[in-house]
Amino acid sequence: MNFSEMIAASWSSLMANKLRSMLTMLGILIGVASIIAIVAIGQGGKAAVITAIESQGAEETIQILPREVVEPGLPQPGQVLKFTDQDFQLVQGFTGVASVSYSLYGQGVVVYRNHQVNASIQAGPAQLNDLAHFVVVDGRMFTDADVAAHRSVAVLSQSLAGKLFGSGIDPVGKVVRIAGHPLQVVGVAASTQFNLFASILGADYIYLPATTCHDFFPWWNITEMDVRIAPGTDKADLSQRLVTVLNIHAHNPNAFEDASGFLIGVERIVGTVTSILTLVIGAVAGIALVVGGVGVMNIMLVSVTERTQEIGIRMSLGATRRAILLQFLTESVMITVMGGSLGILLGVLASWIVHWTTPLPSVVSWQAVAVGFLFSVATGVICGIYPANKAARLDPIDALRYE
Amino acid sequence: MTEPLMALERVCKWYPVGSERLTVLQDVSFAVYPGEFVSIMGPSGSGKSTLMHILGCLDQPSSGRYVLRGRPVDGLTGDELARVRNREIGFVFQNFHLLPRMTALRNVELPLVYAGVAREERRRRALARLEEVGLRDRISHLPNELSGGQKQRVAIARALVNKPAILLADEPTGALDTRTGREIMGIFTELHQRGVTIVVITHDPGVASFAQRILHMLDGRLVGEERGRGA
Ligand SMILES: Nc1ncnc2c1ncn2[C@@H]1O[C@H](COP(=O)(O)OP(=O)(O)OP(=O)(O)O)[C@@H](O)[C@H]1O
Ligand SMILES: [Mg+2]
Numbered sequence: 001m002n003f004s005e006m007i008a009a010s011w012s013s014l015m016a017n018k019l020r021s022m023l024t025m026l027g028i029l030i031g032v033a034s035i036i037a038i039v040a041i042g043q044g045g046k047a048a049v050i051t052a053i054e055s056q057g058a059e060e061t062i063q064i065l066p067r068e069v070v071e072p073g074l075p076q077p078g079q080v081l082k083f084t085d086q087d088f089q090l091v092q093g094f095t096g097v098a099s100v101s102y103s104l105y106g107q108g109v110v111v112y113r114n115h116q117v118n119a120s121i122q123a124g125p126a127q128l129n130d131l132a133h134f135v136v137v138d139g140r141m142f143t144d145a146d147v148a149a150h151r152s153v154a155v156l157s158q159s160l161a162g163k164l165f166g167s168g169i170d171p172v173g174k175v176v177r178i179a180g181h182p183l184q185v186v187g188v189a190a191s192t193q194f195n196l197f198a199s200i201l202g203a204d205y206i207y208l209p210a211t212t213c214h215d216f217f218p219w220w221n222i223t224e225m226d227v228r229i230a231p232g233t234d235k236a237d238l239s240q241r242l243v244t245v246l247n248i249h250a251h252n253p254n255a256f257e258d259a260s261g262f263l264i265g266v267e268r269i270v271g272t273v274t275s276i277l278t279l280v281i282g283a284v285a286g287i288a289l290v291v292g293g294v295g296v297m298n299i300m301l302v303s304v305t306e307r308t309q310e311i312g313i314r315m316s317l318g319a320t321r322r323a324i325l326l327q328f329l330t331e332s333v334m335i336t337v338m339g340g341s342l343g344i345l346l347g348v349l350a351s352w353i354v355h356w357t358t359p360l361p362s363v364v365s366w367q368a369v370a371v372g373f374l375f376s377v378a379t380g381v382i383c384g385i386y387p388a389n390k391a392a393r394l395d396p397i398d399a400l401r402y403e
Numbered sequence: 404m405t406e407p408l409m410a411l412e413r414v415c416k417w418y419p420v421g422s423e424r425l426t427v428l429q430d431v432s433f434a435v436y437p438g439e440f441v442s443i444m445g446p447s448g449s450g451k452s453t454l455m456h457i458l459g460c461l462d463q464p465s466s467g468r469y470v471l472r473g474r475p476v477d478g479l480t481g482d483e484l485a486r487v488r489n490r491e492i493g494f495v496f497q498n499f500h501l502l503p504r505m506t507a508l509r510n511v512e513l514p515l516v517y518a519g520v521a522r523e524e525r526r527r528r529a530l531a532r533l534e535e536v537g538l539r540d541r542i543s544h545l546p547n548e549l550s551g552g553q554k555q556r557v558a559i560a561r562a563l564v565n566k567p568a569i570l571l572a573d574e575p576t577g578a579l580d581t582r583t584g585r586e587i588m589g590i591f592t593e594l595h596q597r598g599v600t601i602v603v604i605t606h607d608p609g610v611a612s613f614a615q616r617i618l619h620m621l622d623g624r625l626v627g628e629e630r631g632r633g634a
Pocket of ligand 2: 451452453573
């Protein structure tokens with residue numbers, strides 16, 4: 001009996017019990033589908049977080065932060081180091097430093113007439129659009145002159161502008177207020193990157209000159225120093241020298257760090273979380289496969305008992321024990337492979353649905369598909385071998401006489 | 404005289420029942436020569452089927468020897484026994500023993516599948532056998548779509564498809580009416596004339612009389628022999 005005939009024979013015997021075969025497949029199907037989908041979503045999410053983080057660093061700007069912010073572990077309120085005016089003067093003196101600025105982050109209510117919107121405030125240098133990844137699509141960005149002169153100007157994100165002004169009104173030139181301070185809107189900004197967190201954090205941003213913001217909220221700590229580097233400067237080298245000097249100045253060898261250290265830290269957290277998640281999901285999927293496998297074994301045992309006489313007849317017609325063994329083994333592997341394949345399809349489908357309907361990008365990895373497939377083949381063999389062996393070892397006469 | 408095709412030498416068969424031995428065959432010795440048509444008669448429980456299973460290499464004697472074509476069967480491996488059942492012996496059973504989910508054609512093809520015959524050739528040979536038993540127009544029927552006589556013809560076609568030298572039939576007419584039974588025996592007579600060695604087990608003296616030799620069994624022993632009209 002050759003391979004294709006064995007497949008055909010197994011197929012027809014599975015088809016003879018369609019519902020039962022399908023129910024038996026279910027455990028394997030769910031196990032494999034969950035492996036594929038969760039791995040896809042997990043890896044997609046991880047990749048998205050990492051690209052989102054990595055794209056934060058603008059090419060010609062060094063962002064320096066207190067190490068408490070950079071390193072994993074929550075900074076203790078009040079213990080977070082902040083930059084002093086002297087720090088800025090110090091850095092300004094370095095060769096290779098074109099200009100130094102700082103960024104401020106906070107929340108505030110933006111008011112236009114009777115509209116009030118809670119927005120994220122981001123303040124920084126005139127290059128904030130590079131640092132915060134947006135382009136001005138209407139009006140203009142605030143300039144170095146605006147920053148230097150502490151001008152009350154602001155750029156609004158499209159989402160925020162829409163909420164404040166509705167459609168039909170050009171926001172540019174209008175005056176909005178934050179904490180009672182009037183600000184003239186000079187531009188409207190569109191984000192230039194996919195923002196993984198937009199759905200959680202919201203997309204309502206108001207961008208201000210750092211100096212203006214510092215005037216409004218002098219109590220906000222300056223925890224980010226943005227250093228623009230002069231063309232032709234070695235960024236890594238300069239960053240290292242700046243951090244060293246700032247640390248000495250703060251009398252703390254671990255006071256500050258380049259934000260790229262922050263990226264590494266976050267990547268590490270994301271990596272750890274993903275591997276824990278993968279482990280947990282792996283265990284769950286493994287349990288599903290074991291349960292599915294037990295189901296397959298059970299049904300195969302039932303099938304062997306039901307078909308005892310068939311086995312006897314086949315033996316009387318010249319079937320060897322090996323042929324009987326292979327017949328039942330093929331059937332059980334076919335069940336699990338079909339279950340596994342449908343599971344792969346379902347898993348891929350689920351990943352796509354997540355990809356297209358949620359902000360989480362999911363990436364189906366061929367490794368997960370391969371592992372899912374191998375697992376289903378292995379389950380079929382492992383759970384089929386005992387019943388198949390039981391069938392093959394039947395005594396021909398006992399089998400023939402079985403009623 | 405020629406070598407016997409099948410020879411039983413003081414064959415006993417017993418089953419353990421509790422601590423006792425239930426003896427089903429007691430010192431049975433006889434030989435069947437090539438081309439013979441033998442029938443075995445005896446009351447129910449006398450051990451006829453058990454005897455036939457031993458002749459067909461489906462079962463082994465508890466003691467004594469069974470020699471098939473000059474070879475003692477107890478020396479054969481499982482695979483060799485399977486091969487003997489596949490190539491040298493055809494079985495016909497009282498209740499047909501067709502595989503219920505397979506068409507008549509696929510049932511007849513089955514021994515050829517285990518013989519490793521290629522698909523086309525298999526189909527050709529199975530069709531030829533079904534034609535011989537007059538079932539050309541029933542090849543794609545499932546067993547439950549056939550009458551008893553038709554089922555037994557399919558079973559005969561299946562038993563013969565690998566051109567075995569020996570046909571063993573255990574009450575082949577037992578589930579059929581007299582007329583259909585006679586038709587089946589007609590087929591057997593024709594096969595005998597073509598040189599197939601046949602052993603038929605039956606209750607029915609009319610059926611037994613088709614054979615050349617009729618053996619009588621009682622309580623696991625051979626108790627007599629007479630000539631049939633097939634002689
Ligand atoms: N596995 C077994 N264990 C115990 N006893 C058995 C077993 N198989 C058969 N027997 C006994 O062997 C005896 C002979 O059985 P067998 O089937 O050979 O009879 P038979 O002559 O073919 O009868 P029938 O004409 O009714 O078919 C019976 O008494 C039966 O109970
Ligand atoms: Mg019997």
